Each structure stands twice: as structure tokens, then as C-alpha cells.
Amino acid sequence: MKLYDAAWAPSPRRVRIFLAEKGIEIERVMVDLRQNEQLSDPYLAVNPRGAVPALELDDGEVICESAAICRYFEAIQPEPSLFGETPLDIGRIESWTRRIESDGYAAAVYALRNARPNFEDRGLPGKWPSVPQIPELSARGVIMWEAFTEALDTWLKDREWIATDAYSFADISALVTIDFAKAAKLAVSEESRNILRWHAAASSRPSAAA
Incomplete structure (x- = not known):
């Protein structure tokens, strides 16, 4: 394969x-x-x-x-499990992954594809007919990003990882999302200390450089 x-x-x-x-x-x-x-x-x-x-x-x-x-x-290859082993952990990881995708990743896509000149008429990724940019969607992405990072920072206050006690697919999804958002000029506030702590830990894993 x-x-x-x-x-x-x-x-x-x-x-x-x-x-x-x-x-x-x-x-x-x-x-x-x-x-x-x-x-x-x-x-x-x-x-x-x-x-x-x-x-x-x-x-x-x-x-x-x-x-x-x-x-x-x-x-x-079930081990090490990244989608959860128990029903509860599976649900937690799935819930957070979907939230990261719909609130965080979507925000970055909105902001990037509806503002950058090189994405003119390419408002959607992949093979589509001409899709014009919508500036209002870029503004919406900024609002979504701020709400997403504020909620995630609050959640991580007393937690090492996002969904469970172990590093999971939710953490991978969030790491990729936050790093990708930089291309859309969306950053994590210096006040979001819990996210910054988590991000440093996730980025220090050898897999982050893959």
C-alpha cells in the first residue's frame, strides 16, 4: 500500500x-x-x-x-490505542475530535481560504467548480477561533491531554489544527497558558516532526 x-x-x-x-x-x-x-x-x-x-x-x-x-x-494495529480502549474513552476522544474539527479547524479554513489572494475562486479545497471567496466567512473564522481557543484553554486547566489521561487522536487533531491556523494568521493568545503548555508537550513528542 x-x-x-x-x-x-x-x-x-x-x-x-x-x-x-x-x-x-x-x-x-x-x-x-x-x-x-x-x-x-x-x-x-x-x-x-x-x-x-x-x-x-x-x-x-x-x-x-x-x-x-x-x-x-x-x-x-490497535496498540498503542489512539482512539480509546474503553467505551467511555472512545466517546470522549470522538467528541473532542469532532469539536476540534468543527470549531477550530473549520475556523482556520474559513479564515485562510476567504482572505488569502492565492485562494481566489478556490474557497473550498479539492476539485470544485470556481468557488468565490466570501469575506464574511473569514471574519466568522476569527470569531470561531477565539471562542475555540478560549474553551480549550479552560478545559486544559487541570489536564495533561485533551480527551483522556493519555495522548490520543484528539491531541493529534488539535496540534495539527493549531499549527495550521498560523497560516491563516490565527494565533493562540499568550494568555492561553494551558494551551501553550499542552502545545509544548505535544510538539516535543518525536511524532510531531513526522
Whole structure:
């Protein structure tokens, strides 16, 4: 099998961190997003949505979406568990992951794609018809980001990791989101000391450099 990857994009990075935590090595095929290689015919034959990452299995089937790819590898290699072992931990990790995606990651995407000139007519990632930028969505992203980081900082007050007592997929998702948000000029306030403490710990793990 092989993973279609991209060096600086957040979703492929989420998979790379996950695989590094698992100690799984896999063939990687780099897709150059700066050259719009994700929209080229060869890659669209792999993933017609024109988005990365994509996991091509040995039989030719392709799994798309970073969370789905990570779920696949969790099922293949359950240890160390990153999606939770008990029903309660599974629920906690899933709940926080969805919140991070809908409140934090979406905020960064809104702010980035609706404000940066290089995303003109590319308001959505992947292969779409021309999608104009909506400045109001960029402003909404800023509001969402501030609310998200304030809530996360409060939650982390007496916690080492986000969802459970152990590092999990929720932490991976948050790390990727916060680092990605910098491209949209969304930062974590210096007053958010709990997030900064958590971020330092998550960033110091060897997997963060994957």
C-alpha cells in the first residue's frame, strides 16, 4: 500500500503523526500542492475529489480522508490505542475530535481560504467548480477561533491531554489544527497558558516532526 502525502498540508500531517505514534512505516508518494498536482489527471484517477491524503491499498482500493485512514490503521494495529480502549474513552476522544474539527479547524479554513489572494475562486479545497471567496466567512473564522481557543484553554486547566489521561487522536487533531491556523494568521493568545503548555508537550513528542 502507499500513502499519497503532501509536505505542508494539515490533513496529511495528521496521518503522518498518527503513523509515527504507531511506529508504522509506509511508502509515501508526495503530491505537490503548490503546483496543483492534486488536480492533475494522474492524481484525480486516484482520488477524484482532488484532496490529500489518500491511502491506496494493495488491491487498488483507495481510502480518503485523514480520520478514516487513521481508523483503518488503528484497526490493523490497535496498540498503542489512539482512539480509546474503553467505551467511555472512545466517546470522549470522538467528541473532542469532532469539536476540534468543527470549531477550530473549520475556523482556520474559513479564515485562510476567504482572505488569502492565492485562494481566489478556490474557497473550498479539492476539485470544485470556481468557488468565490466570501469575506464574511473569514471574519466568522476569527470569531470561531477565539471562542475555540478560549474553551480549550479552560478545559486544559487541570489536564495533561485533551480527551483522556493519555495522548490520543484528539491531541493529534488539535496540534495539527493549531499549527495550521498560523497560516491563516490565527494565533493562540499568550494568555492561553494551558494551551501553550499542552502545545509544548505535544510538539516535543518525536511524532510531531513526522
